Amino acid sequence: MISALAWVRKGVAAERPTRYEMTEEEYARLQTEATAEINDAKQELREKSMVDSEILNDPALKDFDLEHYDTSDEEGDGTGEKQDGPHIFSNIKGLSFYNDDEEDPNLDLDEDEEAEEERVFASDNLLLVAKTEDDISNIEVCVFESESDNLFVHHDFMLPAFPLALEWLDFRVGRKADQPGGGNYVAVGTFEPSIEIWDLDTLDAAYPDLVLGTTDKRTLRKVRGKPHSDFHTDAVMGLSWNKNVRNLLASSSADTTVKLWDLSKGACVQSYDHHKDKVQTVQWHPSEASVMLTGAYDKRVAAFDSRAPTAISSWKVDADVESVMWDIHSPNHFFVATESGAVRYFDIRNVDNGEGGAPVFTLVAHDEAVSAMHQHPHIAGVLVTGSADETVKVWDVRNHKPSMVLSRNPDVGSVFAAQFCPDEPMLLAVAGSNGESRVWDLATNAQVRSTFGDAALAAKPVQEKPLVGVQHDEDEDDDADNSHEAVIAELRGSADQPATAAADGDDSDTSMASEN
Template identity: 70%
Template sequence: MISALAWVRKGAAAEKPTTYEMTEEEYAKLQSVAAAEISDAKKELKKKSKFDEEILNDPALKDFDLENYDTEEEEEEEDDNEEDEGKQETNLFSNIKGLAYYDDNEEDPYITLKDGEAIEEDEEDEVQIFGTDNMLLVAKTEDDISNIEVCVFEGENDNLFVHHDFMLPAFPLAVEWLDYKVGRKAEQPGGGNYVAVATFEPRIEIWDLDTMDSMYPDLVLGTSDKKALRKAKGKPYSDFHTDAIMSLSWNKNVRNLLASSSADTTVKLWDLSAAKCVHSYNHHKDKVQSVQWHPSEASVMLTGGYDKRVGAFDSRASGAISWWAVDADVESVMWDIHSPSHFYVATEAGTVRYFDVRNVSNGKGDAPIYTLVAHDEAVSAMDQHPTIRGMIVTGSADETVKVWDVRENKPSMVISRNLDVGSVFAAKFCPDEPMLMAVGGSSGESRIWDISSNADVRATFGNAAKLGATPAKEKPLVGLQKDADDDEDRDAIISEMYGSAATDNTKIMQDDDDASMASDDE
């Protein structure tokens, strides 16, 4: 499942990322954490042993002899296992005399790369990121394992591949790219290339995207005190979140500020330079699903929650909040970057509502300028074109992605497509190539869709986007490239089992499938 996406601007990533190297302090920290985990496990085991002993000493159960239950069967199984292990050892080492042993790699004829030979140059070429490449951050969960895939998109070749990744402690709910240095590089001059990740755990992890094989995030916002978290679980707390963090928003005008919203009903303001919460807002009565800073007013914030309300306020004077009521739980809120006095609200009922933040009386906002019934199910993804006024995109649990023309406050659908990603959880326009859109969903697949080649989009927004004449055919979707080694391994196995003819036939069938898919896209 892909739960969140974020683009990184061209040129922000380091051309040659570095490889993470643990320090002695970090090794000591790792040992300390492991020792604490082992200690907790021993305590739990001791409690369990004490409980089991109480059960065994219960007079009512004495006649059943539970202490020796299944002892004979276990002994027989152990004997059988010992016999099997003995046979395996005999077979495993029966031909040991035929094995050759070499003192070093120089003598071994099967090792072509001798000791001391440099491979760093080839490795650097493989990990190099060019200034023309876009980077796409994909929050992915598969088989209960969550990670952030740092993908590179080569626009000239329509090639999308995973450059590197890092593991997450829990299911990711939001990602936010930041051009602000923290942690080990905080004192270095220039911008940064980081991602803030919100998960079901009530902490925010900030990772350096220019460092591969990282063991730890560069900064963690929130507490790791398990006792404090258990005590305050789900309750509003001033210094840290106590439940899942649902949304993140980096303040691009005051770069050291990051806002977060949580299922604990609070919105928190974090100072990245001090690595601490500097303010906690408690104006919602239920989970706060979405938060976003105003694009130009550095202190103004917009929030939306499961209490079916949207609040707009100045973070310096949180007592004066303007409220708007909507028809269902809020899925996301978004300021209109082309008209910053307006904002969009997407709801679980499948609607998108458009409000004017200036139309307020006694703290209560007026009715929406328009209501767009966008989908049959929840609007779980929403974004706006960075340069074309009036173009927005929505994605839904109904598995469709739709592009809308909302100019003149008269919304109309331009195109609706099923991109084969399952329920759509993320849809983001590329900041450098605005007609490219990344989409991800429940199937665990991500797609990059070039909407500039779509005839309906060109007919509606062609002049604004300077797209020119309609192309002969629409470009196919771009997905993550499979590793070529996978195909080679598959062909080798088929060839070994059925001969080379089978491999050739399989290749022909694959070519036919590819041609069929291309025809469907057309």
């Protein structure tokens, strides 16, 4: 399944990405971490009394010494031989090693051709895809060539757990922190409590450039799920980079806290605990640098100044919050999408003693949870929603009178992500539970053109383009559609199904809106 998407603007990515080369110190670090993981796993088994002593002491298996099968010779494995260097590689037998690629007769590399294939042109967008398949999670860095409508995977990197949130940023961290200019990074929130930040211009990277939060598993086991002032202790569910104060990243977590991170220091500088349940989403205000918006499973949305976190305004909604979004075309307003299938539009100025007033309008958008929501970055009034009901809908929300323009099943299963491209007029990326991502050129749809285009544009007929996707093997897991429910159940600690919109006569192609 694909759980999150993020676009990268044209001209941001390095034309020729660099290839990461591990040093001897990093090999040693990898060995140390692998050994620590094994020791931690052993300790967990001992603590939970899961070691089957009868199997370990079985006379038929005694010669195999299973209890010490992963112990190096240096630690005493009985062979009397001492192993040097990274043991994770030194026990491999029967392999031939060469000093460089030119000595390897099995390789016939054309370096110029390979470099050309890795090249990213200034006319290309990158599409970041958070994907999980067969319990393996990674970020696919895809290139979209708009001139030829071509979408392909350029490179990827592995993740430690199921990804829940992506946020692109151009603040340099890690090895390139001292270099001038902006960068090309992605922050990733997963079921693990830490936040990884990866350099998208580096191929074959073994480690993220920066990790926010603790990676000490023993410490995390002791405080798992309990709020902590310095780091998250449960899944990181939402991320938002402050484009006005570029060294600040906000995160929301299942540990009920929202945290503010200083990217230049790699440390948490503020922790907020105004919600009483898992915090699903966080977003900085587009122009007020210190103001943020959060939404949680306590059925509340909060707006506050990060410098004065005790002065909080909050709004009640009908169900768990799926996402919040400031209206970038009218920054005194914001959208809230909920699990009930509704989208509400609030005025931040309509507050009395910290309690928010009624919504400006309520849009019953889908029969199931609104799991994706985005607005066009340049054209006011264009709102897109996606849902577990497998549809994507385009709305005209101008003048606070929402109406549906278009509804379509993009064939991605339950829709978990939808984002407009920042460069193209009406290009939308969608993805969902079946592990497929699609790029949809809405500008070629007649209904969209007639609604949001001028008279001359609407009168000019065009051939609507099909949705563009990455080609995958035909034998992919057919059960991918069920994975979202498992993820939600794990976050909630229950197997409850999403609630449906309570609107009489509502179906997948008919939606309701009301003004208050």
